[in-house]
Amino acid sequence: MIVDDSAVARQAIACAITNAPGLAVGGTASDPILALRRMRDAWPDVIILDIAMPRMDGLSFLRHLMAERPTPVIICSSVAEQGSKTALDALTAGAFTVIAKPRANLRDFLAGAADDIIAAIRAAAVANLRPLSRPTLPPPPPKLSADALIGPRTAGEMHATTERIIALGTSTGGTQALEAVLTRLPATVAGIVVVQHMPARFTAMFAERLDAVSAIHVREARNHDRVLPGQALIAPGGRHLMVKRAGAQYYAEVVDGPLVNRHRPSVDVLFRSVARFAGRNALGVIMTGMGDDGARGLLEMRDAGATTIAQDAASSVVFGMPGEAIRRGAAGNVLPLDDIPAALVRFSCGSRR
Structure with a gap:
């Protein structure tokens, strides 16, 4: 119509x-x-x-x-x-x-x-509360991986900190999904970093809107921002977001760079950085979105000892990204959207389930 x-x-x-x-x-x-x-x-x-x-x-x-x-x-x-x-x-x-x-x-x-x-x-046509399959589209062009910006974690890297961090990745349908999650979190939740596929100029307004309706503080990430409890940093549209660590403290690194999985920001870039610098102290969540960005990065997080979650098909607007993560064995847990906020709170309080 x-x-x-x-x-x-x-x-x-x-x-x-x-x-x-x-x-x-x-x-x-x-x-x-x-x-x-x-x-x-x-x-x-x-x-x-x-x-x-x-x-x-x-x-x-x-x-x-x-x-x-x-x-x-x-x-x-x-x-x-x-x-x-x-x-x-x-x-x-x-x-x-x-x-x-x-x-x-x-x-x-x-x-x-x-x-x-x-x-x-x-x-x-295959979106919105239906049993979903990935869209039938022409074969995508060759795409860069997170290797273009950050190398994979090595076995010798240490994660000697108890500070916990949560990484969220989402795309199509993610504006509603992120609002459903972030607005239900208490100010005591672990520090959160977010990649939502959005063009430049969208993300600042989106963060301001979420900040106004959430108990936690939400804003667009800036280079060298500390990742703090009770705060969510959203990757700026058109730039990659990575997490680095100085001692026991995590901070954001916002960088330019090539498209990764045809996206900038890329969920894979964020997840790989979290796998590398947070390891088992991290929780990774991949939610609704087209394509497969984030699936490989979530698997790297799980291999590094992190807790991992994928949103289920029934509650995803598009089951591409979480579906691919599940297929690759990256998701330790598969949860409906309504159950994800409680999982984030439990992780912040020390539970790994």
Whole structure:
């Protein structure tokens, strides 16, 4: 279902979908009220949604859908520019992804962005509270591993500290998952480092929002920040986050570098650094997300003696990253999202279960 008040946008998106094998346009609507009326007869698998529309705005419609009947929604809007508060609000409300369209030359843009829109539709179609399989997409190009930034742990490295640390990695659906976890943690929880796949400029706003609704302090990581109990440091969009240690104290290292697993920041980079410098004093958690970033790093953490957790399929928006970690034997525990906060608290209090 395409919901957009622009006839040009509806026509161009519909044309791209019609030309894609295995996809069909179930309907179009110029506003959410009309869309709801038409969707009663045949509910769509994926909705492409504008934001600025008459009678009901797209964000209100998105929140209504997620509360009443969760459905994969791709935001395609000129007011949801990359890094904007509107785009972050859409992701937080449950949008699968956001595609920013220009205010001018719309038809040319949509023709050029057709492949991205089709790829987003195919990925969204297997998301949101369904038995999920990894999206059927063209074979990915060769990708760099964490070796590009940090070497693997060696047997001689010591982890002589009792200070505990928690590393979280997530991607698609992670904005909601992280909020569900971080807002349920007490200020006594061990220091937390987070990689959420996000573009630059998103992460500072995202951290500010989580900080406002959490008992712990949440902010974007800066180079040489101490990793402290009761605090979560989120990797800045467009930069890698690693953990290093000076004596018994952990600190953040924020660096530029190549894409790892086609991501910057990369979960694998963070997890490898935690395996190397924290070892058995660490807890690694991999949550909802497409692809396999973090699966290898979580296995390295487990091999180093860390406690490891993967989010289960039923509660993951996309079961790619946690599913791959489980397949590789990296997950010591597989938990639904609602059980992860308590596991973090238990680990912080000294339990390894």
